[in-house]
Amino acid sequence: xxxxxxxxxxxxxxxxxxxxxxxxxxxxxxxxxxxxxxxxxxxxxxxxxxxxxxxxxxxxxxxxxxxxxxxxxxxxxxxxxxxxxxxxxxxxxxxxxxxxxxxxxxxxxxxxxxxxxxxxxxxxxxxxxxxxxxxxxxxxxxxxxxxxxxxxxxxxxxxxxxxxxxxxxxxxxxxxxxxxxxxxxxxxxxxxxxxxxxxxxxxxxxxxxxxxxxxxxxxxxxxxxxxxxxxxxxxxxxxxxxxxxxxxxxxxxxxxxxxxxxxxxxxxxxxxxxxxxxxxxxxxxxxxxxxxxxxxxxxxxxxxxxxxxxxxxxxxxxxxxxxxxxxxxxxxxxxxxxxxxxxxxxxxxxxxxxxxxxxxxxxxxxxxxxxxxxxxxxxxxxxxxxxxxxxxxxxxxxxxxxxxxxxxxxx
Amino acid sequence: xxxxxxxxxxxxxxxxxxxxxxxxxxxxxxxxxxxxxxxxxxxxxxxxxxxxxxxxxxxxxxxxxxxxxxxxxxxxxxxxxxxxxxxxxxxxxxxxxxxxxxxxxxxxxxxxxxxxxxxxxxxxxxxxxxxxxxxxxxxxxxxxxxxxxxxxxxxxxxxxxxxxxxxxxxxxxxxxxxxxxxxxxxxxxxxxxxxxxxxxxxxxxxxxxxxxxxxxxxxxxxxxxxxxxxxxxxxxxxxxxxxxxxxxxxxxxxxxxxxxxxxxxxxxxxxxxxxxxxxxxxxxxxxxxxxxxxxxxxxxxxxxxxxxxxxxxxxxxxxxxxxxxxxxxxxxxxxxxxxxxxxxxxxxxxxxxxxxxxxxxxxxxxxxxxxxxxxxxxxxxxxxxxxxxxxxxxxxxxxxxxxxxxxxxxxxxxxxxxxxxxxxxxxxxxxxxxxx
Numbered sequence: 005x006x007x008x009x010x011x012x013x014x015x016x017x018x019x020x021x022x023x024x025x026x027x028x029x030x031x032x033x034x035x036x037x038x039x040x041x042x043x044x045x046x047x048x049x050x051x052x053x054x055x056x057x058x059x060x061x062x063x064x065x066x067x068x069x070x071x072x073x074x075x076x077x078x079x080x081x082x083x084x085x086x087x088x089x090x091x092x093x094x095x096x097x098x099x100x101x102x103x104x105x106x107x108x109x110x111x112x113x114x115x116x117x118x119x120x121x122x123x124x125x126x127x128x129x130x131x132x133x134x135x136x137x138x139x140x141x142x143x144x145x146x147x148x149x150x151x152x153x154x155x156x157x158x159x160x161x162x163x164x165x166x167x168x169x170x171x172x173x174x175x176x177x178x179x180x181x182x183x184x185x186x187x188x189x190x191x192x193x194x195x196x197x198x199x200x201x202x203x204x205x206x207x208x209x210x211x212x213x214x215x216x217x218x219x220x221x222x223x224x225x226x227x228x229x230x231x232x233x234x235x236x237x238x239x240x241x242x243x244x245x246x247x248x249x250x251x252x253x254x255x256x257x258x259x260x261x262x263x264x265x266x267x268x269x270x271x272x273x274x275x276x277x278x279x280x281x282x283x284x285x286x287x288x289x290x291x292x293x294x295x296x297x298x299x300x301x302x303x304x305x306x307x308x309x310x311x312x313x314x315x316x317x318x319x320x321x322x323x324x325x326x327x328x329x330x331x332x333x334x335x336x337x338x339x340x341x342x343x344x345x346x347x348x349x350x351x352x353x354x355x356x357x358x359x360x361x362x363x364x365x366x367x368x369x370x371x372x373x374x375x376x377x378x379x380x381x382x383x384x385x386x387x388x389x390x391x392x393x394x395x396x397x398x399x400x401x402x403x404x405x406x407x408x409x410x411x412x413x414x415x
Numbered sequence: 416x417x418x419x420x421x422x423x424x425x426x427x428x429x430x431x432x433x434x435x436x437x438x439x440x441x442x443x444x445x446x447x448x449x450x451x452x453x454x455x456x457x458x459x460x461x462x463x464x465x466x467x468x469x470x471x472x473x474x475x476x477x478x479x480x481x482x483x484x485x486x487x488x489x490x491x492x493x494x495x496x497x498x499x500x501x502x503x504x505x506x507x508x509x510x511x512x513x514x515x516x517x518x519x520x521x522x523x524x525x526x527x528x529x530x531x532x533x534x535x536x537x538x539x540x541x542x543x544x545x546x547x548x549x550x551x552x553x554x555x556x557x558x559x560x561x562x563x564x565x566x567x568x569x570x571x572x573x574x575x576x577x578x579x580x581x582x583x584x585x586x587x588x589x590x591x592x593x594x595x596x597x598x599x600x601x602x603x604x605x606x607x608x609x610x611x612x613x614x615x616x617x618x619x620x621x622x623x624x625x626x627x628x629x630x631x632x633x634x635x636x637x638x639x640x641x642x643x644x645x646x647x648x649x650x651x652x653x654x655x656x657x658x659x660x661x662x663x664x665x666x667x668x669x670x671x672x673x674x675x676x677x678x679x680x681x682x683x684x685x686x687x688x689x690x691x692x693x694x695x696x697x698x699x700x701x702x703x704x705x706x707x708x709x710x711x712x713x714x715x716x717x718x719x720x721x722x723x724x725x726x727x728x729x730x731x732x733x734x735x736x737x738x739x740x741x742x743x744x745x746x747x748x749x750x751x752x753x754x755x756x757x758x759x760x761x762x763x764x765x766x767x768x769x770x771x772x773x774x775x776x777x778x779x780x781x782x783x784x785x786x787x788x789x790x791x792x793x794x795x796x797x798x799x800x801x802x803x804x805x806x807x808x809x810x811x812x813x814x815x816x817x818x819x820x821x822x823x824x825x826x827x828x829x830x831x832x833x834x835x836x837x838x839x840x841x842x843x844x845x846x847x848x849x850x851x
Contacts, residue, residue, distance in 0.1 A: 307569050323569060324530065324549060331549065331571030332588045334620040338676070351532040351833055352549035352571035353818065367752040367771060369698060369732055 080407035081396040086130065094379040095398040096405075101130045108132075121157025122147040139163075143184055148172055203242060210239035217244035232263030252299070254278050269299045276300060289318050309333035324352045343372035361402065363387050378402045501813045507772075507791035509809040519845055520794060520807035520830070520838045525561055527552055527835030534818045535776075536831045537575045541823035546831045547572035547585050548818075553605075554837075556829075561837065567593060567605050574626045576680075584608075586626045586635050590619035611635055611653040611666040627680040627688065635666075636677040636690055675700060679737040681746075690724065691748050693734030699750055701729040701738070701763070729756050729763045739777045739785070747797075749774035749787045755802060769795060769804050776820045778828075786840075788817035788830045794838075806845060807838055 083089060083096035090098040090110035098106050104114040107127035114125040114132035122137045136158035139146040147158035150172035160168045162185055167175050169182035176187035181198070183189055189200035196203075196213035203209055207217045219237050222228050223244045228237060234253035240246035249255055249264035256266040256278035266274040268288075273281050275288035282288055282301035287308050290297035302308070303320040309329045310316035321329035327337040330349035337347035337354035344362040348355040358364060358373035365375040365387035375383045381391045384399035391397040391404035398405050501508035515521035527533060531549035538544030542558030551566030570587040577583035581603050583595035590610035597603055612618050623637035635653050653666040675694055682688035688704040702724035729735065733751035740746035744760030753768040768774075772790040779785030783799030792814025794805045807814075815833035822828030826842025 323571065331573065332591060332620065332622055333570075335588070335622045351530065353532050353534060353816075353833075355816075364752070367733070369734070369751060 076409045077406050078409040079392055079395060079397045080405040081398070083398065084400065084405065084407075087398075087400060094376070095381060095396070096400060097379045097398075102127050104132075121159075123149075123154070123157040146185065205239055205241075207239045207244070210244050211242035215244075232260060234264040272301070287320075289320070307333075325349050327354070330354050342369075343374065345372040505813075508813055509792075509811055512811060513806075513808045515808045517845060518806040518808040519796075519843070520805060520840050522808060522810070523561070523837045523839055525554065525835045525837040526563060527554060527837070529834045531835060532571075532816075532818065532833045533831035533835060533837065534571060535574045536819040536821045536829055537577070538821055538823060538829075539577070539579045541827050543580050544821070544823075544829060545575050545580075545583060545585075546819065546829075546837070547575045548831070553585065564605070567607075573622065573624045576626045577628045578630070582628065584626045584628055584633055584635075586623040586637075588619065588623055589621045589637070592623070592626075592635060609666070624676075624678045624692075625680040625690070627682065629682075629684050632685045634680055634685070634688065634690075636680055636692070638676050676734075678735065679748075681738040681740060683742070687743055689738045689740070689746060691729070691735040691738045691750075698732030699729050699735040699748075699754065699756075701727050701735060701748055701756075701758075703727055727758070727763060730765055731756060736773070736775045737777045739779060741779060741782045741785075745782050747777050747779070747785055747787075749777045749789070753789070755787065766802065769802055773816075775816070775818045776830075778820045778822060780822060780825045784825045786820050786822070786828060786830075788820040788832070790816045792817060792832075794820075794830060796844075805840075 086099055086101040087096040088098050088100050088106070088110060089095050090106045098110070100106055100108055100110075104116075104125075104127040106112060107114050108130040112132075114127050116124065123134060124137050125132045125134045127133075134154060136147040136149060144163055145161045146163050148160050148162050148168070148171075149158045150160040150162075150168050160172065162168050162170055162172070162174075162182075164182050164184075166180070166182045166187070167173075169176050169187050170185040174187075176182055180188040181195060183195075183200055189195045192202060193200040194203050194209075194213070196209045201209045201213075203211050203213075209215060210217050217237055217239050218228070219231065220228050228245060231237060231247060234250045235247050236250055237245055238248050240248070252267055252269040253264035254266050254268050254274065254277075255264045256268075256274045259265070266278065268274050268276050268278070269290060270288050272286070272288045273279075275282050276299045280301070286301040287303045288299050288301055289303070289308055290299050307321055307323055308318065309321040310318045310333070316334060319329075321333065323329055323331055323333075327347045327349045329335060330337045331352035331354070335354075337349055337356075339345050339347035339354075339356040342356065344359050345356050346359055348357050361376060361378040362373035363375045363377045363383065363386070364373045365383050368374070375387065377383055377385055377387075378401050379399050381393050381397070381399045381404075383389060384391050384404050385402040389404075391399050501510070525533070525546075527548070528550075531552050533546045533548040533552065533554065535548070536544065536546040538556070542556075544556040546552075546554040546556075546561075548554075549571045551568040551570060551572060553564035553566065553572065554561055555564060556562075568587060568591060570591055572585045572587050572593075575583070575585045577595070581595065581597050585593045585595075585605075589612050592608040592611060593605050594608045595603060595605045598606070610619050611623070621638050623635050625634075625636040627634045675692055677690050677692035679692070680688060680690050682704070686704065689701060690704075691699070691701045694700045705723055705725055729748060731750065731754050733754040735748045735750035735754070735756075737750075738746065738748045740758070744758075746758035748754075748756045748758075748763075751773050753770040753772055753774060755766040755768045755774065756763045757766050758764075770789070770793050772793045774787045774789035774793065774795070776789070777785065777787045779797070783797075785797040787793075787795040787797075787802070789795075792807055792809055794807060794817065795802050796805050797803075809815075815836045817830050817832035817836065817838075819832070820828065820830040822840070826840075828840040830836075830838050830840075
C-alpha cells in the first residue's frame with residue numbers, strides 16, 4: 005500500500021506514515037475485544053479486514069496538511085459478519101452468506117441437484133435458492149417448472165414437449181412435434197420420421213423422405229460413371245446424381261480429370277479454401293482441441309505438436325507457455341495432481357505454484373500447498389506469520405483481523 | 416512454493432526516484448515502530464499490502480544514497496520485471512538499488528531475449544563456455560564476449576555438457592539430441608544425433624534433462640519412456656560410445672528402476688557416475704553406477720552386458736535437481752525446498768540449508784568451494800564448513816530463477832537463469848558472513 009501511495013504522491017505518504025505512528029502508539033500491548041453482534045453502525049464495518057484506512061485528502065494534498073486524527077485500531081477477536089466458526093473449521097473460517105453446507109447458519113445444507121428432478125440449489129445471501137438446472141449445452145433440453153410444484157422439480161423440457169413447446173403451456177397443433185423449442189420443423193425443413201431434413205440437399209431424403217441417392221444408379225435409371233478422385237454423388241436442388249467434393253478436398257485446379265485434388269486441411273497452397281497460400285514456414289493444420297477442426301495457416305516451423313501417430317490432437321503450441329507442451333512438444337509439466345498446486349510453464353521451463361491463497365509451509369511434497377494462508381492463524385498471509393492466537397485473533401482473508409478500539413478508551 | 420511468475424519482459428525497469436525511496440524508508444521506519452508495539456503478532460508488518468517488514472527495514476541503508484542510474488555498474492535496466500510485481504515485504508524481491516561494488520555476484524548483459532530462459536551452462540575452460548535454454552538459445556563465451564549461435568531447434572535445450580568445444584552435447588528430448596563437432600571439412604558445427612530410442616513413436620518426445628560426456632562416452636537422462644503400442648518401463652538413461660565414424664554409434668539403455676524423472680548426472684568417468692532425480696513414489700533418488708572391476712560387474716548387469724545402477728538412500732522426499740562432486744567421496748546434491756545432501760563415500764547426510772527456495776544447480780571447484788543456485792536469485796556458497804547465502808546486484812523487482820551454475824576456477828564462476836540472466840562471481844566476497 006505504501007508503495008502505491010508513494011506513486012500517487014508524496015503528501016499522502018507523509019500523512020499515512022504519520023498516521024501509522026499515531027495509530028500504533030495508541031495500542032500499546034493490550035487486546036481490545038470488540039463488542040458482540042450489535043455493530044450496526046457503518047463506521048465499524050470498514051476496518052475489520054484492513055489494518056488502517058487512509059484519511060481523505062482534505063485540501064488536495066498540499067505538503068503542509070495536518071494529519072487527521074483517526075480512531076486507534078485494536079485486534080478483533082470475534083467473527084465479523086458474514087464469517088462464523090462452524091465445527092472444526094478455522095476460527096471464523098466459514099462464510100454463512102454463500103457456503104452451501106452452512107447457509108445462513110452452521111449446518112444448514114442446501115440440497116445439491118437431484119438429477120431426475122433437474123433442480124439445484126445454491127446458497128446466496130445466507131439462504132438456499134432453488135432453480136432449474138442449466139440447459140444442455142447443445143440446446144436439446146431446457147427445464148422448467150411448469151406445474152408450479154417444486155416437489156416434482158423442473159419436470160418439463162420445453163425444447164421437446166409438444167404441450168409446453170418453448171414456454172410453459174404452449175401447445176403445438178396436432179401432428180406437429182416440438183423441435184428445439186418450436187412447433188414443427190423450422191422453415192425450409194421437413195419432418196422425415198422424426199428428423200427435420202432439407203429435402204433439397206439431403207442425400208438420404210432427396211426431394212422425398214427416404215429417397216437415398218445412389219453412387220452407381222442415376223435418377224433416370226441409367227448407370228453413373230465412377231466418381232473422380234475424392235468426389236461423390238449427392239443431392240442438389242432436390243436431384244440425385246450431382247457430383248461434389250468429399251470434404252476436406254476441393255477442386256482447386258478446376259481440372260475434373262484429377263477430381264478434387266487439394267486437401268484443404270493440410271495443403272499450404274490451398275489452406276481451408278482454394279488459393280489461400282500460407283506464408284513461408286507456416287503449416288496448414290487444424291488448430292485447437294476439436295479434431296478435425298477448420299485448418300488455418302499456423303505455427304512457425306517446428307511448433308506444431310501432436311497429430312500423426314502420437315495419439316494427440318494436432319495443435320500449434322506455444323512452447324514457452326503451454327503446460328502440456330512446455331519447452332518441447334508433449335512435455336507435460338508435473339504437478340497436475342498435487343493438492344492446491346498448479347503447474348506452470350514459464351519461458352519454456354516447467355514450474356509449480358500454489359493456487360491463490362495457499363502456501364507450502366511444511367516442505368512436504370506429498371501434501372503440496374497444504375496451508376490455507378487466508379484463514380490459518382499461524383500462517384496468516386504468509387508462512388510463519390502468526391496472529392495473536394492467545395487472545396483469539398482470527399485470520400480473515402489473509403490478514404490478522406483488526407477493529408476499532410472501544411469508544412474513545414485506548415488500552 | 417513458487418509465487419506468481421514474472422510477466423514477460425514487456426516492462427522496462429523504472430529506477431525508483433529519490434523522492435519515492437525516501438518515502439519507502441519512512442514506511443519502513445513506521446513499520447518498525449508498529450511491529451515493535453504489537454510484539455509477536457506481526458500481522459501488521461507482514462500483511463501483503465500494508466507495511467514493509469522489519470527485515471526489509473534493516474536492509475535499507477539509512478545513510479547512503481544509491482545511484483539512481485543503476486546501469487552504470489553493468490546492471491541492465493531492461494532485464495527486470497516491473498517493481499510493482501513484487502511486494503516490499505517479500506524476500507524474493509529486491510526493492511533497493513545496489514551496485515556490483517557492494518555484492519558478490521554481478522549481472523552481465525547477455526543479449527539473450529528477455530523472453531527466454533537460460534537453462535544450463537557448461538564450459539571446457541575459462542575461454543570456452545556454453546549456455547543453452549528456451550527456444551533453442553545457444554550462447555557462447557570466448558573469454559571476451561558472449562555471442563549467440565543460430566538456433567537449430569524451437570525447443571528448450573535443457574542440458575549441456577561435453578569434453579571440448581568440438582565434442583559438445585545439448586539435449587531437449589529423446590529425438591532432440593544435438594552434437595557440436597568437427598565435420599569432414601574440419602569446421603565445427605551442430606549436428607542432430609540419432610534419437611536415443613528408435614523403435615517407438617510417442618517416446619521420442621520424452622524430455623531429457625541431463626547430459627554428461629567423458630572420452631568417447633555420452634550419457635543422457637530424462638523421464639521414464641513409455642513405448643507404444645506395446646510395453647512400458649524403459650529406464651530413464653541412455654548411453655552411447657561415440658565413434659568418430661557414425662557407423663556403429665548407437666544408444667544403449669542403462670537399466671534403472673521404476674517411475675523416475677532423472678535430472679542430473681555427474682561423474683569423473685563412465686564407471687563412476689551418479690544420476691539424481693525424482694520418483695513419484697518416494698521423492699528424491701540418487702543412483703550410483705555399478706563399478707566395473709577388471710571386467711567383473713558388481714551389482715546388476717544391464718542391457719548389452721553394461722553395468723546398471725544401484726540406488727542409495729539420499730534421505731529426502733524432495734526431488735533432486737543436480738549433482739556434483741570433487742571426487743568419489745565428496746558429492747553434493749541439491750533440490751526442492753532448499754534441500755542439500757552430502758555423500759562422504761559411506762552414505763548420505765542431511766545438510767542444513769539457509770533457504771527453502773528450490774535449488775536447481777550445483778557446482779564447485781573443490782571440497783571447500785561449492786556453489787548452489789536456485790529460485791528467486793538464490794546463490795549459496797559452501798566454504799568447507801557451512802552453506803551461506805551470497806549477494807547479487809539484482810535490478811529492482813522480483814529476482815529471477817537461476818537454473819545453472821559453472822565455473823572455471825574459484826574466482827571465475829557463472830550462473831544463468833530466467834530472462835536471459837547471466838551473473839558472474841570474480842572471487843571477491845563482499846562481506847564474509849553477509850547474505851542478501
